[in-house]
Amino acid sequence: MTKPLVDVDVMPALAFCLADELAPFSSRWHAHRKHQLLYSARGAMHLEVEQAQWLLPPQRAAWLRAGTLHRVRASQPVSLCTVYLEPKLVRAPPEGECRVFIIEPLAREMLLYSTRWGPERPPKEPVADSFFGTLAHLLPEWAMTAQDWRLPRARTPELRKAMAFTLEHLGESLLLEDVARAAGLSVRTLSRRFEEEAATTWRRFLHDARMLRAMELLAEEGARVTQTAYEVGFESLAAFTHAFHAFCGERPRDFRQRVARGAEPQVQGAAATRRRRAG
Incomplete structure (x- = not known):
């Protein structure tokens, strides 16, 4: 997906859904004049905005505020299901550029149902207008459950190199010295760059990147x-299971089975875990 499938910004309807089956892709940086609810019913997408980046597997969606510069990529086929909403339809726009949240059963069903009204639908269609109006009213409530499953983005070329090197070697026994060498910085300078630019440590960045x-x-x-545990740098299945559960509130086996059958996530357990980690 090197260019938009359709120019969604010129479509006359106030709200519609863009649905498609896509092969692995990488979009350019772009923005829309409408709010965007980005969702993949099958396959995981990687979303980036200016200050952060997220993984969007099934059961998680992103609300992008109108005008937000972003790009999306996927390393596997995805079933795209994106709703676009004219800003005036949403009574309470999200704070900041993007909110990523867990999709509950009602939200998932509404997103899937919205695929019947594509970008070229008539501008005035009572049933569609009523449906998208309801979705627009529910969206702020859904976004209140936003989870902080994201990675920061770099502002300088050196830190960008360090992050890229880290992401390319998640399955290896990485040392900060190796990353600093790849970025052309001293260990002390690289540690300071992570703290000042990304408000985190390299060790936390590595851990969260492995979990995502x-x-x-x-x-x-x-x-x-x-196999997944080994591919993200863990030598012990028990250590991986513990780390994964602490990160997202469920065991990796439960997560895999839930995603495979399209079941709803354990929202309360995950939220409680995240609160404990934040505290």
Whole structure:
């Protein structure tokens, strides 16, 4: 997907859904004049905005505020289901550029149902207008459950190199010294760059990146928990299971099975876990 499938910004309807089956792709940086609810019913997508990046496996969606510069990529086929909403339809736009949240059963069904009204639908269609109006009213409530499953983005070329090197070697026994060498910085300078630019440590960046990559791998068809653990740099299945549960509130095996059958996530357990980690 090197260019938009359709120019969604010129469509006259106030709200519609863009649905498609896509092969692995990488979009350019772009923005829309409408709010965007980005969702994949099958396959994981990687979303980037100016200050952060997220993984969007099935059961998670992103609300992008109108005008937000972003890009999306996927390393596996995805079933795209994106709703576009004219800003005036939404009574309470999201704070910041993007909100990523767990899709509950009602939200999932509404998103899937919205595919009947594509970009070229008539501008005035009472049933569609009523449906998207209801979705627009519910959206702020859904976004209140936003989860902080994201990675920061770099502002300088050196930190960008360090992050890219880290992401490319998640399955290896990485040392900060190796990353600093790849970025052309001293260990002390690199540590300071992570703290000042990304408000985190390299160790936390590595851990979260491994967890997000694990979620992406587990969302693939035929995924195996043990193989996933090794692919993201864990030598012990027990250590991986503990880390994964602490990160997203459920065991990797439960996550894999839930995504495979399209079941709803354990929202309360995950939220409670995240609160404990934040505290």
